[in-house]
Amino acid sequence: MIENFISSAADQISLLRIADVIDILLVAVMVYFVLKFIRDSHTVRLLKGVIMIIIAVQVVYLLNLHVTSYILRNCAQISVIALVVIFQPELRRVLDQIGKTRISTWFSSDGGSVQKTIEVIGEVAEAAYDMSRTRTGALIVIEQDADVTSLISGGINIDSSVTSALLKNIFVPNTPLHDGAVIIRDNRIALAACVLPLSNNPNITSDLGTRHRAGLGISEESDVAVVIVSEETGIISIAHKGVLYRGLNEESVKTRLTEMLRVDPHDKKRGKIRSILDRKER
Numbered sequence: 552m553i554e555n556f557i558s559s560a561a562d563q564i565s566l567l568r569i570a571d572v573i574d575i576l577l578v579a580v581m582v583y584f585v586l587k588f589i590r591d592s593h594t595v596r597l598l599k600g601v602i603m604i605i606i607a608v609q610v611v612y613l614l615n616l617h618v619t620s621y622i623l624r625n626c627a628q629i630s631v632i633a634l635v636v637i638f639q640p641e642l643r644r645v646l647d648q649i650g651k652t653r654i655s656t657w658f659s660s661d662g663g664s665v666q667k668t669i670e671v672i673g674e675v676a677e678a679a680y681d682m683s684r685t686r687t688g689a690l691i692v693i694e695q696d697a698d699v700t701s702l703i704s705g706g707i708n709i710d711s712s713v714t715s716a717l718l719k720n721i722f723v724p725n726t727p728l729h730d731g732a733v734i735i736r737d738n739r740i741a742l743a744a745c746v747l748p749l750s751n752n753p754n755i756t757s758d759l760g761t762r763h764r765a766g767l768g769i770s771e772e773s774d775v776a777v778v779i780v781s782e783e784t785g786i787i788s789i790a791h792k793g794v795l796y797r798g799l800n801e802e803s804v805k806t807r808l809t810e811m812l813r814v815d816p817h818d819k820k821r822g823k824i825r826s827i828l829d830r831k832e833r
Contacts, residue, residue: 607623608620611623665814670738671693671735672814674713674715674718675713675718675808676805677715678715678716679801681715682780683786684785685785686783686784687719687724688729689779690766690777690778691718691778692732692745692769693735694737694773696774698736699734699772699775702747702769703732703746703769704746706742706745707743708741708742710740712740713739713740717740718733721740727744728743732747732765732769732777748769749761749764750793762779763779763781763788766788766795767793767795770794775791776789776807776808776811777789777790777791789804791807
């Protein structure tokens with residue numbers, strides 16, 4: 552039986568054309584980015600609701616509940632429009648990202664982006680260390696592939712290079728921008744004084760204040776790394792994927808951020824396709 556299966560599989564493979572292989576690869580890439588989009592955004596709960604409605608429609612159809620089936624079918628037609636409205640920020644962000652992406656960057660990069668990210672990590676780590684010594688509270692969100700615009704409120708546009716001096720100046724107490732989070736996007740300071748969603752995790756210890764809960768909250772909802780400096784203790788923490796790493800110094804901040812942002816200083820020519828393959832191998 553195994554020999555028959557192997558023989559049949561070999562026959563099917565021999566019938567594959569180059570176009571079929573390209574077709575399969577394109578579908579695999581599309582599925583990957585759809586799943587990644589769902590993971591990186593806050594649409595998981597909404598997606599669960601959509602799946603439950605689809606299951607309910609199928610159950611009603613199998614049980615021949617004609618009136619309920621009629622109602623659900625009509626609701627389903629309206630729900631298509633509703634989904635577009637609900638996911639409008641995410642869809643707009645995805646289309647905008649596609650429009651800004653050059654084809655060449657999928658396969659290779661000029662290395663400058665990687666080097667710039669390394670420099671940004673160094674500036675953030677230096678600023679966090681200096682602010683920890685003066686017990687200056689800080690909340691710095693570093694975006695990866697996800698855009699947190701739909702998750703935050705408020706914010707003042709900055710659009711500036713990331714420097715330790717500027718970060719420390721933003722968080723000086725009693726200044727207009729100090730109360731809130733800084734958003735670093737595409738290796739630049741995009742926004743300051745942003746309000747982040749708070750974590751709903753009931754297991755968070757009572758000694759963590761609003762700043763830490765906000766850092767954890769945004770890291771639970773999106774693919775970001777959040778550097779937090781406690782105003783009360785000066786302790787440096789990093790929130791990532793809903794986990795809080797505490798008691799860090801300047802060097803450990805650099806190490807953690809390099810790992811979380813998936814920066815490889817020795818491989819500066821990786822495009823997005825190569826990054827995906829390398830990540831799966833790990």
